[in-house]
Amino acid sequence: MKRLLLPFSLLAVLVTWTVIAADPAKPAPLKVLMVTGGCCHDYENQKMILAEGLSARANVEFTVVHEEGPEGKKDKTHRISIYEKDDWAKGYDLVLHNECFGGIEDVAFVERIAKAHRDGVPAVMLHCSTHSYRAAKTDEWRKCIGQTSMSHEKNRDLLVKNVAPEHPVMKGFPAEWLDAKDELYKNEKLWENFVPLAKAYGEETKKDHFLIWVNTYGNAKVFGTTMGHNNSTMEDPVFLDLVARGLLWATGKLGEDGKPAAGYGPVQK
Template identity: 45%
Template sequence: MPRHVAIGTVLIALLAVSRAWQGTPEAAQAPKPIRALYVTGGGFHEFVKQEAIVPPAVARTANVTWTIDHTAGTSTEVLIDRHKDTAWTKDVDVVLYNMSFSHVVDVPWIERLAAAHRDSGVGAVILHGAVHSYRRSTTRAWGEMMGAFSMRHDAQRPLTVETVAKGHPIMRGVPETWVTTPEELYELERTWPGMTPLAQAYSVESKKTYPLVWTNTHGRAKVFVTSLGHNTAMVADPVYLAMVTRGLLWTVGRLGEDGAPMAGYAAR
């Protein structure tokens, strides 16, 4: 066989192999990390300690990159610069709110923030103090976004938590019944139709049972909420952190039915 023909045959074979390899899933472009924003600060809680726990724990399981906004300091009435408009929605896929802005009552401010999630589809994860943020305002826009509104909580005590949505992927690995460290049970005064309870606990003060883990759909946005997390011991609990991580993945549509991150969205 002429030398130039042999070389041509080899080149064609190599090209075919290269094209075949490029068509395999392994060679496909890997999914981009989930862009997550962590908004924290305010009073009453150990937000500095919790900031060192929550984002790193999520990143150990999920393919996520974090932006941290702790500009609020310890004020419960600050209007953080990031929320002065809705431009932030272009840069993130999900926001995890672990803050206490309980004395912010500005109606246009609160309604703009809730509408930003509703209209953009940016997911929201809301932990403990963030549930009671904005509650003193006359608007219920934040509660509508969460799917529930609460004004008060019980005194701290260990809570017996009952999982009520055992098959939900967010609750994979969460015991059907478990007892927390001392926590505050938020008494829900109102819920909205899109709210789905995942776990609940009984109030010895009001003699009623209240959801303390739930999901909500708010316009285009998916929202995961837990009122647990007052104390850092609860926030650092592996069961709690795994549940929050699954909740975050659920809000962006990257949680499998088995409770694991979808392909490409596990930590690398």
């Protein structure tokens, strides 16, 4: 594992996980950029859980950009440094967003993030990424995600119901799964290309909300789930299997049977 401190006066850590295939004929790993950090979550440990858990399930190589605020303080208004460049996603097969910066209001900044996906870079959206950039007066990030959500219910056990068992991403996911101690994000608007995959009942709103889905945004395929507030959810094999399938689906490497395409399953060390 290589760790580099980026030259900024804030906490900025770039980490690369590389898994070397034993079979030289195996396809090169998918290059995945994970962007993480921000308010309210244990991103220090979650980046490890996701990178290691997904690398054990798919032929992927992660580059991780983890930033907080000045002096490492969790800041909802911090601007991830790589997003300042127009070509911030260049060279990656997919971007995994696991960030929480809901206080950013700069429309141009937010639309620059979304544009990389609209132009064709696939995405995985996890948990608070759905609430990120919600203060900005633009819908482009919300269109990219596939839904508008501005709040969530209290932290409690969620009974997740699979509503699309024939979709490749949901093959292998239980008909019902207990997601212990998580937050149910409220669906306020579902954009036109949103495809629901699973739901849970809102005790406060008295209606169902979709918490697993896929979306198409411009030329990009997007997989999303609002689950994952706690590390216990993220490290659960059911959750990691789900996200691995979502990642492979978004990059076109998941078969209709829900299995990785040849060469894109787990790499033997």
